[in-house]
Amino acid sequence: MMLKRSVEKWYTAVFGNEQHSQAALKSWVQNFSKIEGEPQILSVISSAIPDNGPQTIDEVLQCTDEEYTISLEDIEEGFEIVFGEEEVQGNRRVRANTETMISRFRNLKSRYGDEGGILNAAHGMPLQVTDWTSSNNHSKFVVLNLTEFDDDALRLISNYVVRSAFEMNYTLGQSDRNSMPFFYLYLDEAHRYVKTSTDGSSTIFERISREGRKFNVYLGIISQIPSELSRVVLSQTGAFFIHRIQNSTDLDFILHNVPSATQSLVSRLPSLRAGTALLSGNAVEIPFELTIDAGNYAIASSSISPLNDSSDQLR
Numbered sequence: 001m002m003l004k005r006s007v008e009k010w011y012t013a014v015f016g017n018e019q020h021s022q023a024a025l026k027s028w029v030q031n032f033s034k035i036e037g038e039p040q041i042l043s044v045i046s047s048a049i050p051d052n053g054p055q056t057i058d059e060v061l062q063c064t065d066e067e068y069t070i071s072l073e074d075i076e077e078g079f080e081i082v083f084g085e086e087e088v089q090g091n092r093r094v095r096a097n098t099e100t101m102i103s104r105f106r107n108l109k110s111r112y113g114d115e116g117g118i119l120n121a122a123h124g125m126p127l128q129v130t131d132w133t134s135s136n137n138h139s140k141f142v143v144l145n146l147t148e149f150d151d152d153a154l155r156l157i158s159n160y161v162v163r164s165a166f167e168m169n170y171t172l173g174q175s176d177r178n179s180m181p182f183f184y185l186y187l188d189e190a191h192r193y194v195k196t197s198t199d200g201s202s203t204i205f206e207r208i209s210r211e212g213r214k215f216n217v218y219l220g221i222i223s224q225i226p227s228e229l230s231r232v233v234l235s236q237t238g239a240f241f242i243h244r245i246q247n248s249t250d251l252d253f254i255l256h257n258v259p260s261a262t263q264s265l266v267s268r269l270p271s272l273r274a275g276t277a278l279l280s281g282n283a284v285e286i287p288f289e290l291t292i293d294a295g296n297y298a299i300a301s302s303s304i305s306p307l308n309d310s311s312d313q314l315r
Helices: 002-015 019-027 038-047 057-062 073-090 099-112 151-173 204-215 232-235 246-255 265-271 296-301
Strands: 030-031 035-036 183-187 216-220 238-243 276-280 288-291
Touching: 002 019, 002 038, 002 073, 035 038, 038 246, 073 099, 099 151, 099 265, 151 204, 204 216, 204 232, 204 238, 204 265, 216 232, 232 246
Parallel strands: 183 216
Antiparallel strands: 030 035, 238 276, 276 288
């Protein structure tokens, strides 16, 4: 009976009260060993599923056809379908076991899913990695400004973008490695989302740090708090550009996790001048110090003194 109620709920949502469709539903009997009318209802359901459309979740996520655009409402409905299927199969604790995930999702939906929200399907532009590599896109650089996101939303979007780039090339690499585009992904404020997984599982950032080179996907990690980054990602990093750092926790972390980082090198970090960095790692034979000429970018990133007229500082 639970299976009957679950199917009836979604069946009616798709087909409405159309007489022919409802007749197939009513003729379907699902009562222990007594099953009747199953071929008829399966035929009606199959007629609503296009043969040339995406057949799996991954195909839906990668599809650029507007007909298959995924909204937060679709995801929430998908959760209910999965929960219903699990409960029919006897998993009565599926909702309790996923309570944390669902609470996080509903928080995202309430904060960003309204009419003007940045996760609303009618707001902004589609986020599809395949669009970036199409012949119609003449730009080789794509900048995603995610400053409006809190940490939960930032982890969601960054994981989706990075995973999409990797899985796209991974799929292409199974048939023709020469067809894979190159992705250089530079992740700012990385300490907010490039972290070690709390449950011990491998993150997409850690997988790319280990396997990305084979599939033309490379990471550039930018952070002011290196001690909060994933140690797995740092262990696979080839070059480190280290600017002035004064926090003792971060200095100790660099000493123990950056190749070629000696005590004398780390001791210099708190006294580095602005625009100076230490280059270290497996990509260089010996660590050395370099001065970076940032031009106008140095002015834009300089601190503004509250004691001076800000209009003079911006000229």
